Amino acid sequence: MTWSEMQPLLEQACWDTLYMVGWSTLIAVVGGLPLGILLVLTDRGGLLQNLAANKVIGQIVNIARSLPFIILMVALMSFTRWITGTTIGREAAIVPLAVGAIPFFARLVETAVREVDHGLVEAVQAMGGNTWTIVRKVLVPESLPSLISSTTTTVVALIGYSAMAGTVGAGGLGDIAIRYGYQRFETGLMWITVAILAVVISLIQFAGDYAARSLHRRGAHSGPAPRLRLLKAAS
Amino acid sequence: MITTTDLTKVYRARGREVTALDGVDLHVREGEVYGVIGQSGAGKSSLIRCVNLLERPTSGTVSVDGQDLTALAGRGPRAGKELRRARSRIGMVFQHFNLLSSRTVQDNVELPLEILGKTGKERSRKALELLDLVGLADQAKAYPAQLSGGQKQRVGIARALAGDPKVLLSDEATSALDPETTRSILALLRDLNRQLGLTVLLITHEMDVVKSVCDSAALMENGRIVESGTVSDLLATPGSELAAALFPLDGEASGADRTVVDVTFQGESATQPVISQLARTYNIDISILGAAIDTVGGLQVGRMRIELPGRYEDNVVPIGFLREKGLQIDVPGHESALVKEGAK
Structure with missing residues (x-):
C-alpha cells in the first residue's frame, strides 16, 4: 500500500474518530456532570439527601460501567435505532459511546465534587445561598481543575472505545488498524494508525493537564516564594 | 439582639x-x-x-x-x-x-x-x-x-x-x-x-x-x-471560674498556718494603698505571691494574691477590713464560707 493510497483512508478515519469522540464527550459531559453532582447531593449528609434515589442512580451507574463496551453496543441496538434511525455508521456509534461514557464520567465527577471542602458549602449557606447557588458557585468552580482532568480521562477512554465502533461500520482510526493492519496484513498502515493514536492521546492529555494545572495554580501555589510572603505576613 | x-x-x-x-x-x-x-x-x-x-x-x-x-x-x-x-x-x-x-x-x-x-x-x-x-x-x-x-x-x-x-x-x-x-x-x-x-x-x-x-x-x-x-x-462574682480563668493567679501558701487571699481591684479601689493600710492597721506581715494589672473588656483591673500569717479563722478581721474598702476578696479553699459571709 502506498502513501497516496493510505492518505485518504487515514484522513477519513481521523475525522470519523474526532466526530464520534467529540460528540460523545459532549453528551457525556452534559449527562454525566449533573448525574455526578446528584450522586453527591443525594448521598448521606448531602444537601438533597435522598438515600433511595442515591441507591438507584448508583446502581444504574455501576451496571452501565460494568458492561464491556462491545456488549453495550449490541445491547443498545434498538435504542440506537430509535434515536438515530439506524444501527450502522458514525451517528449510530455515538449513541453507545455516549451511554457508556456518561456513567464513567459521572463517577469521576462524583469523586471530584466530593473533594470540595464542606466549609465552603457551609459559608455559602450562611450567606443565604440555596442549593442551586451552591452547585453553581461552589461545587462546580471549586472542582473545575479535577473536572477538566476527568474530561481528559473520559476523552482518552472514548478514543479507546471508538476502536470497537468499527464493528458497526463507523470507521475511525481503530477500525483502520483492525481491518487493514490486522486483517489485511498491512503492517505499515497499522503502525501509522498506532502512531497517530499515540500522538493524539498525548496531545489531549497534555492539553488537559495544562488546563487543569493553570486553573489549579491560581488557587494553590501561585506567586513567587509563598513562604517568604507568609513570613512577612503584612496583616 | x-x-x-x-x-x-x-x-x-x-x-x-x-x-x-x-x-x-x-x-x-x-x-x-x-x-x-x-x-x-x-x-x-x-x-x-x-x-x-x-x-x-x-x-x-x-x-x-x-x-x-x-x-x-x-x-x-x-x-x-x-x-x-x-x-x-x-x-x-x-x-x-x-x-x-x-x-x-x-x-x-x-x-x-x-x-x-x-x-x-x-x-x-x-x-x-x-x-x-x-x-x-x-x-x-x-x-x-x-x-x-x-x-x-x-x-x-x-x-x-x-x-x-x-x-x-x-x-x-x-x-x-x-x-x-x-x-x-x-x-x-x-x-x-x-x-x-x-x-x-x-x-x-x-x-x-x-x-x-x-x-x-x-x-x-x-x-x-x-x-x-x-x-x-x-x-465581681466571688468564686467565678471565668473570672479566675480570665485573670489567673499563681502561688501556693508557704505553710499550713497561713492564709492565701485573692484581692481584685476594679475602678476606684485600684488607686487606694489598701495593702499598706492593712499592714499598718493590724501590724501583720503580708507577702505578695502574685499580682497583675490588666485591661479586661476595656476595664482597668488589678488582681493580687497575698499571704497572711495565721489560719483563715485568725484572719477574719483583716479580710473584713479589705472587703470594707470595697475590694473583692476570694479565699481559695474557703469559697463556701465566703459566699455565706457575702450573703449577710
Whole structure:
C-alpha cells in the first residue's frame, strides 16, 4: 500500500474518530456532570439527601460501567435505532459511546465534587445561598481543575472505545488498524494508525493537564516564594 | 439582639445519642461583643451554628434581631426562602476562612451580593469599600492562596459584612492564627463593633480573646452555660471560674498556718494603698505571691494574691477590713464560707 493510497483512508478515519469522540464527550459531559453532582447531593449528609434515589442512580451507574463496551453496543441496538434511525455508521456509534461514557464520567465527577471542602458549602449557606447557588458557585468552580482532568480521562477512554465502533461500520482510526493492519496484513498502515493514536492521546492529555494545572495554580501555589510572603505576613 | 431559649441539640448516630446543647439560654444585647468560651466538645460550636440554623436545634427557639428563626425554618431539612433571607443578614466568619480558591479576593467578597441579586456595579463598589475597611484594598485582584492567614480572615470578615448585617458570628475566627495576627484581627472586630454598631457573638477556646475584646462572656461546659454575664459582673462574682480563668493567679501558701487571699481591684479601689493600710492597721506581715494589672473588656483591673500569717479563722478581721474598702476578696479553699459571709 502506498502513501497516496493510505492518505485518504487515514484522513477519513481521523475525522470519523474526532466526530464520534467529540460528540460523545459532549453528551457525556452534559449527562454525566449533573448525574455526578446528584450522586453527591443525594448521598448521606448531602444537601438533597435522598438515600433511595442515591441507591438507584448508583446502581444504574455501576451496571452501565460494568458492561464491556462491545456488549453495550449490541445491547443498545434498538435504542440506537430509535434515536438515530439506524444501527450502522458514525451517528449510530455515538449513541453507545455516549451511554457508556456518561456513567464513567459521572463517577469521576462524583469523586471530584466530593473533594470540595464542606466549609465552603457551609459559608455559602450562611450567606443565604440555596442549593442551586451552591452547585453553581461552589461545587462546580471549586472542582473545575479535577473536572477538566476527568474530561481528559473520559476523552482518552472514548478514543479507546471508538476502536470497537468499527464493528458497526463507523470507521475511525481503530477500525483502520483492525481491518487493514490486522486483517489485511498491512503492517505499515497499522503502525501509522498506532502512531497517530499515540500522538493524539498525548496531545489531549497534555492539553488537559495544562488546563487543569493553570486553573489549579491560581488557587494553590501561585506567586513567587509563598513562604517568604507568609513570613512577612503584612496583616 | 440574639436570644436563645432552652436550646437543645441532640446528635443521633448509630443508635447513640450525644447531647451537644442541653437547655442553653443565651442573651446577647445589641452592640456588644459576646464571647462564649469552653473546651472542645463543650458545645460552643453547635451553639453558634444553631444561631443561624446551619444546625437545626432539636428543641428550643433562636431569635435574632426580633425574628424567630426557628419558626422560619420549616420542617424539611432544607432552608426555605425566608430563612435564607434572614441568614443573609447575619454575617459569619470561620476558623478556616472558607474562601473560594477559584475566585479573587474581590469576587469572594462579591459572592454574598450575587446571592442578594445586586448588579455588577453595586457589587464591585461595595466589595472595594469593604476591602478598604478591612485594609486590603490593594489585594482585590489576588487569589486567596496568595494571602497570609490574617489577610484571609480579613477577606472573610469583609465578605461577612457584605450583606450589611447587624450581627456577626465568629466561629473560632482566630484559632488558626498566630498570636500577633490574632490581636490584629480582634482589634478589627472591635473597631467594626464600635464603628458599625455591629453585635458580635464569638466562640473561642482562648481566654485571651475574651479578655481583649468581649463586653460579656459565657462559660460552656458539657452543653450548658455554667456562668455568664458582663465581664465586670463576672469579675465581681466571688468564686467565678471565668473570672479566675480570665485573670489567673499563681502561688501556693508557704505553710499550713497561713492564709492565701485573692484581692481584685476594679475602678476606684485600684488607686487606694489598701495593702499598706492593712499592714499598718493590724501590724501583720503580708507577702505578695502574685499580682497583675490588666485591661479586661476595656476595664482597668488589678488582681493580687497575698499571704497572711495565721489560719483563715485568725484572719477574719483583716479580710473584713479589705472587703470594707470595697475590694473583692476570694479565699481559695474557703469559697463556701465566703459566699455565706457575702450573703449577710
